[in-house]
Amino acid sequence: MQSGIILQAPGRLEQTQLPEVASPGPGQAIVRVLAIGICGTDYSAYLGKMPFIEYPRVLGHELAVEIEELGPQCPSSLQVGAVCSVEPYLNCGQCRTCLSGRSNCCESLQVLGVHCDGGMCQRLCLPAAKLHPAPASLLQQPLGLESVALVETLAIGCHAVERAQLKANESVLIIGAGPIGLTVLEFARLAGANLTVLEKQPHRREFVARHYPQVQLCQSLPPDHRFDVVFDATGHCGSMAASLQRAHFGGRVVWVGITAEAVPLDDALLHRRELSLHASRNARPADFPRILGLMNEGRLQVQPWISERCALRNLPEILPQWLEPQRAVVKAVALVD
Numbered sequence: 001m002q003s004g005i006i007l008q009a010p011g012r013l014e015q016t017q018l019p020e021v022a023s024p025g026p027g028q029a030i031v032r033v034l035a036i037g038i039c040g041t042d043y044s045a046y047l048g049k050m051p052f053i054e055y056p057r058v059l060g061h062e063l064a065v066e067i068e069e070l071g072p073q074c075p076s077s078l079q080v081g082a083v084c085s086v087e088p089y090l091n092c093g094q095c096r097t098c099l100s101g102r103s104n105c106c107e108s109l110q111v112l113g114v115h116c117d118g119g120m121c122q123r124l125c126l127p128a129a130k131l132h133p134a135p136a137s138l139l140q141q142p143l144g145l146e147s148v149a150l151v152e153t154l155a156i157g158c159h160a161v162e163r164a165q166l167k168a169n170e171s172v173l174i175i176g177a178g179p180i181g182l183t184v185l186e187f188a189r190l191a192g193a194n195l196t197v198l199e200k201q202p203h204r205r206e207f208v209a210r211h212y213p214q215v216q217l218c219q220s221l222p223p224d225h226r227f228d229v230v231f232d233a234t235g236h237c238g239s240m241a242a243s244l245q246r247a248h249f250g251g252r253v254v255w256v257g258i259t260a261e262a263v264p265l266d267d268a269l270l271h272r273r274e275l276s277l278h279a280s281r282n283a284r285p286a287d288f289p290r291i292l293g294l295m296n297e298g299r300l301q302v303q304p305w306i307s308e309r310c311a312l313r314n315l316p317e318i319l320p321q322w323l324e325p326q327r328a329v330v331k332a333v334a335l336v337d
């Protein structure tokens, strides 16, 4: 057996014993979990606000792991001892979406820690193709290991910016400066866009003002203020519906956040301005090595996001504290010892 943390039911996060992993089959690897980023999805699951999660569930999809054992037929780029970021999107590889190269939205996608048990444990058996090795020099940097655990969350912003086909000097509005909005901000910044962030919560505006002085920051906008590209990272139905009004004629809108509600769509507006509306789901495999490379070069600034850390075994007591609004947690990381 191995120890882990399980969410038995909303509000009931507990230490538990989990089955030990079996020997790796062809193309599989046994990994030791080192660090886990805690995400909005995890908090929602804890609060019972995730519509498609079943309990009990072992959470954890933002993972830094070390390879312990490789089965036969694994990619030669992987070695025992390598620290990797995990691409937690377990796709079938056979549906027409997978075959068209869009494994991020496989028709029967299983996201680790959401649709199946995730990484809040000591060891996992994973498809080796989902492991992306971190450069050794990244791990020597301050918060290097924690950064590897944040690669998946950054990949969300990376993919959203790619969906928009963002070009340098375009005007961009990011609605919502929570962790996902910040990942969009990082990649829109790298693309050379002119950035405006709309955020209602003062502590989030303060964070953006402190760490992104080049960004225009506002809590509301005049009705006629429009942008080439609008990203909605709120997951809020009303905000998503209104986001279309913020796009120029011919503009693009990307919904990064997700809501279970039906979003009313102003078709007259969509047509008159011939807007392009994109959903952005998860991220593509190539985003993971790209992000590891950018981190290693110091071109992504995620260290200031990591305001909280704890040992995984203490998570049941500590996670509820991270939900307190006055803590203003951007990203928290649990470390497995």
Ligand SMILES: [Zn+2]
Pocket: 039, 040, 041, 061, 062, 152, 153
């Ligand atoms: Zn996440």
Ligand SMILES: [Zn+2]
Pocket: 091, 092, 093, 094, 095, 096, 097, 098, 099, 106, 107, 108, 109
């Ligand atoms: Zn598929």
